[in-house]
Amino acid sequence: xxxxxxxxxxxxxxxxxxxxxxxxxxxxxxxxxxxxxxxxxxxxxxxxxxxxxxxxxxxxxxxxxxxxxxxxxxxxxxxxxxxxxxxxxxxxxxxxxxxxxxxxxxxxxxxxxxxxxxxxxxxxxxxxxxxxxxxxxxxxxxxxxxxxxxxxxxxxxxxxxxxxxxxxxxxxxxxxxxxxxxxxxxxxxxxxxxxxxxxxxxxxxxxxxxxxxxxxxxxxxxxxxxxxxxxxxxxxxxxxxxx
Numbered sequence: 525x526x527x528x529x530x531x532x533x534x535x536x537x538x539x540x541x542x543x544x545x546x547x548x549x550x551x552x553x554x555x556x557x558x559x560x561x562x563x564x565x566x567x568x569x570x571x572x573x574x575x576x577x578x579x580x581x582x583x584x585x586x587x588x589x590x591x592x593x594x595x596x597x598x599x600x601x602x603x604x605x606x607x608x609x610x611x612x613x614x615x616x617x618x619x620x621x622x623x624x625x626x627x628x629x630x631x632x633x634x635x636x637x638x639x640x641x642x643x644x645x646x647x648x649x650x651x652x653x654x655x656x657x658x659x660x661x662x663x664x665x666x667x668x669x670x671x672x673x674x675x676x677x678x679x680x681x682x683x684x685x686x687x688x689x690x691x692x693x694x695x696x697x698x699x700x701x702x703x704x705x706x707x708x709x710x711x712x713x714x715x716x717x718x719x720x721x722x723x724x725x726x727x728x729x730x731x732x733x734x735x736x737x738x739x740x741x742x743x744x745x746x747x748x749x750x751x752x753x754x755x756x757x758x759x760x761x762x763x764x765x766x767x
Contacts, residue, residue: 540555540640541555541556541557541558541559542555543556543559545564545565545568547568547569550568550624550643551644552564552568552625552641552642552643553643554628554629554632554639554640555639556635556639556640557636557638558635558636560635563635564628564632567627567628567631567632568624571628572624574602575599575601575602578598578599582594585602585616585617587615588615588616588617590613590614590615591606591609591610591613591615591616592606592615592616594616601623601627602616604623604708605617605619608623608708608711608715611711611714611739611740611741612711612715612739613718614721618713618714618717619711619717620713621643621646621684621713622646622684622708622709622710623713625641625642625646625647625648625709626641626648626682626708628648629649629680630648630680633650637650637652638650638652640655645660645684645685646682646683646685646709646712646713646716648680648681648682648709649679649680649681649683651674651676652676653676654673654675655673656671656672656674656762657671657674658670658671658764659672659748660685660701661700661701662687662700662701664700664701664751665751666700666748666751666753667700669763670753671761671764672703672705672746672759672760672761672762673760678743678758681705681709682704682705682707682708682709682710682711682713683712684704684706684709684712684716685702685704685716686702686713686716687720698725698749699719699723699728699748699749700749700750702745702747703716703748704719704742704744704745705742705743705744705758705759706741706742706743707743708741711741711742712742715742718735718739719732719735719736719745720732722735725749726752729752729753730754732747733745733747733756736757737756743758743759744757744758744759745757746759
């Protein structure tokens with residue numbers, strides 16, 4: 525069932541041009557210095573084609589819930605997804621939304637000094653001024669009250685969210701939101717899935733944070749279950765209020 529993506533308006537600031545690119549399951553909301561819709565659309569087609577062609581040869585890349593080995597000559601997006609999955613201990617498709625956001629966003633930086641690409645709650649961004657990313661955690665009472673403060677020197681950055689109570693993505697946990705920050709949005713996406721799988725109740729938050737530490741190469745994590753919050757790493761949470 526489609527869920528309105530109201531959280532897309534929670535990246536503060538109206539100084540950038542906003543546009544959407546939708547191709548099959550890929551639904552990007554992009555902010556940049558100018559309308560780069562045509563370029564972004566071509567990039568989505570390019571990377572989706574790479575993935576689809578690879579999956580046609582290796583169906584297990586699509587279906588595996590565990591890390592799998594890929595060939596050295598596989599497309600870079602495939603190799604990066606496989607590497608992220610290995611680090612997080614999940615299947616490679618757990619990283620797909622973050623990977624698409626990251627690969628499209630990196631190429632758009634050739635045309636805009638500032639780019640924010642959101643793909644189903646997974647974000648790749650490179651910014652030139654401080655921005656606040658609103659936290660969407662489904663039915664948690666913390667939804668709409670907290671945000672992540674991101675400074676330009678901390679970007680490019682991946683900020684990816686996994687939820688066991690919101691959306692259609694596969695999760696074996698029941699966390700309202702697991703938000704992972706990492707240099708790579710591909711890794712952040714895979715890690716958010718892995719951590720989310722460990723959190724079914726508030727008492728599991730500490731286990732999720734321990735896993736975040738163990739995965740390595742993560743900047744930080746925020747875990748929300750009901751009215752409980754756990755934070756680790758280089759994360760600055762600020763109060764916010766969305767209408």
